[in-house]
Amino acid sequence: MTDDFNTDIYYDDDADVSTLDDATVAVLGYGSQGHAHAQNLDDSGVDVIVGLRENSSSRSAAEADGLTVATPAEAAARAEVVSVLVPDTVQPAVYEQIEPELEAGNTLQFAHGFNIHFNQIQPPENVDVTMIAPKSPGHLVRRNYENGEGTPGLLAVYQDYTGNATERALAYGKGIGCTRAGVVETTFREETETDIFGEQAVLCGGIAQLIKTGYETLVDAGYSPEMAYFECMNEMKLIVDLMYEGGLGAMWDSVSDTAEYGGLTRGDDVIDDHVRENMEEVLDQVQNGEFATEWISENQANRPVYTQLNQAEKDHEIEEVGERLRELFAWAEEEETEDEEESAKVQADD
Ligand code: NAD
Ligand code: MG
Numbered sequence: 368m369t370d371d372f373n374t375d376i377y378y379d380d381d382a383d384v385s386t387l388d389d390a391t392v393a394v395l396g397y398g399s400q401g402h403a404h405a406q407n408l409d410d411s412g413v414d415v416i417v418g419l420r421e422n423s424s425s426r427s428a429a430e431a432d433g434l435t436v437a438t439p440a441e442a443a444a445r446a447e448v449v450s451v452l453v454p455d456t457v458q459p460a461v462y463e464q465i466e467p468e469l470e471a472g473n474t475l476q477f478a479h480g481f482n483i484h485f486n487q488i489q490p491p492e493n494v495d496v497t498m499i500a501p502k503s504p505g506h507l508v509r510r511n512y513e514n515g516e517g518t519p520g521l522l523a524v525y526q527d528y529t530g531n532a533t534e535r536a537l538a539y540g541k542g543i544g545c546t547r548a549g550v551v552e553t554t555f556r557e558e559t560e561t562d563i564f565g566e567q568a569v570l571c572g573g574i575a576q577l578i579k580t581g582y583e584t585l586v587d588a589g590y591s592p593e594m595a596y597f598e599c600m601n602e603m604k605l606i607v608d609l610m611y612e613g614g615l616g617a618m619w620d621s622v623s624d625t626a627e628y629g630g631l632t633r634g635d636d637v638i639d640d641h642v643r644e645n646m647e648e649v650l651d652q653v654q655n656g657e658f659a660t661e662w663i664s665e666n667q668a669n670r671p672v673y674t675q676l677n678q679a680e681k682d683h684e685i686e687e688v689g690e691r692l693r694e695l696f697a698w699a700e701e702e703e704t705e706d707e708e709e710s711a712k713v714q715a716d717d
Contacts (some may be wrong), residue, residue, distance in 0.1 A: 375552040377522065377537055382546045384411050386531075386538035392476075393418050393446035395439050395461060396453035397425035399505035400478050404450060404543050405434055407512045411542040418442030418449075418465075443468035448539065450476040451488075456666045459487045469494050472529050476539060480559035483525055485659040496526035497536035500558060501545055508543060517547025525555045563653045568646045575680075578603065582685045592688045600689060 394405040395418040402425075409415045417429045418439035429436045443449045443465035453461050459482060469475070471493040478500045482488040490496050500521040501508045508518045520540055524532045540550045566572065581599035586592055609618040619627050652658045665672055680686075 377540070377546055377550040377552070379541060379546045382537035382541035382550075383534075384413065384538050384542050386534055387413050387448065387542065390414070390447035390535075391416055391445055392448040392450060392539070392542075393439075393442035394450045394452055395419075395442065395465070396451075397423070397429045398452065398454070400501070400508065401425075401450075401452035401505070402428065402432070403501075403505040403508035403512070404452060404478075405429065406432055406509060407543040408539070409434060410512070413542050416442045416445055438464075440464045440468055447472070448474040448476055448535070450478075450539070451482075452478055455479060455481045456662075458482045462488045466491075474529075474532070474535055476536070479562065480523065480525075480555035481563075481659070484555045484559040485656060485663075487663065490526065492526070493528050494526065495524070495528050495532035495535065497532050497539075498523040498525070498555060498558060499536055499540040499543065499545060499550070501543065508545075511548075512544035515547075517544045517549070519548040520545030520550045521553050521558055522550045523553050523555050523558055560650075560653050563658065564646075564650050567653070567658075568649050574603075579683060579685060586684070592684065593692060596685060596688045596692055600685060601692075 391414045392408055393416050394401050394408070397405065397417055397419055401417070405415050405417050415434060417434050417436045418441070419426050419429065419436055421438060426436050437445070439453075439461050447470075449465060449469070451458055451462070462482075469491060472495075474495040474497055475488075475490050477483060477496075477498045480498055480500075483490075483496060498521065500523075501518045502520060503511075503518045511518045520543075522533070522536055522540060524536065526532070529535075537546065537550065540546050578599050582592075582595045585595035585598065606618055606622075609621050613620075619630075622630070
């Protein structure tokens with residue numbers, strides 16, 4: 368554990384997978400997170416059983432990966448730790464099936480806090496309720512583990528009936544490889560609210576709208592859609608890669624002085640105080656539950672708004688332009704990969 372940060376960060380030395388020696392872990396769902404958690408735990412020597420519906424198309428995949436599969440209720444009945452990794456919108460219904468199987472001292476384990484924080488799942492008092500949330504899509508959780516690397520994650524304890532909730536959650540976190548990279552302690556509330564705010568205001572909603580608005584501004588002013596695509600969408604990756612590797616500083620250092628001066632003087636004209644107020648409003652709706660209530664009833668009504676917006680996004684001109692251009696430039700990326708492989712081979716031969 369280190370005290371260099373405002374919160375505790377746990378590493379491999381702080382966790383012991385053998386804490387789960389006497390336990391069976393039921394992994395419910397075999398999607399992005401589920402397949403990675405189940406296989407990593409299995410490879411870490413933990414007894415794993417995957418819980419899937421009788422007619423689930425994931426059953427054959429889990430079985431092909433050498434795992435035991437049962438229904439969610441059967442899996443929960445045989446397990447001491449139940450990891451809920453079906454989609455968030457489906458979790459309350461699946462929870463109803465497994466609730467009768469929970470015994471005193473069992474652990475309900477999550478990878479996101481939505482249903483607990485917004486009371487869509489209300490567990491009995493005599494179980495531990497924990498979260499190990501990898502901060503990455505599942506395929507990377509699996510790939511990193513296989514490469515001997517870790518995936519950073521979050522730890523939270525909502526309910527500690529046994530007094531060992533943290534220890535057991537950390538054992539789970541070690542079993543999926545998260546403590547190799549570091550596990551940051553947080554709360555269900557903080558994880559849920561920051562996660563949802565982040566994806567709405569910055570990561571998914573904010574960035575998509577920024578890209579589309581920039582693209583439309585250029586195209587409406589008469590510039591070619593191809594140029595607008597490259598400027599506003601394609602280069603985004605290069606810029607974000609620099610920030611990911613070395614923060615904003617690495618990005619400002621790498622771009623031209625003209626880009627740096629222009630960006631520093633004009634950036635806050637674009638993302639101005641008005642946008643900050645909008646973000647505060649978005650955060651309010653996350654905190655006061657307005658967003659959660661809306662999303663729950665949207666699902667109950669079979670997603671009318673979601674379906675319409677999902678289609679409108681697909682129909683945006685930038686998607687058609689992008690598809691065409693990515694096709695045209697695919698040879699460049701392939702050649703680059705071949706070059707890298709070639710030079711790797713040369714180095715290996717040396
Ligand atoms: P997913 O959509 O990839 O997979 C869900 C799986 O659940 C499906 O593959 C299927 O096996 C099963 N499933 C689907 N519908 C079902 C139903 N009606 N009944 C029973 N089983 C059903 O889900 P995911 O993205 O892995 O998300 C799982 C959890 O992990 C969520 O709480 C999510 O917030 C969290 N999480 C996801 C990510 C991510 O990048 N995907 C990252 C961190 C945390
Ligand atoms: Mg997220």
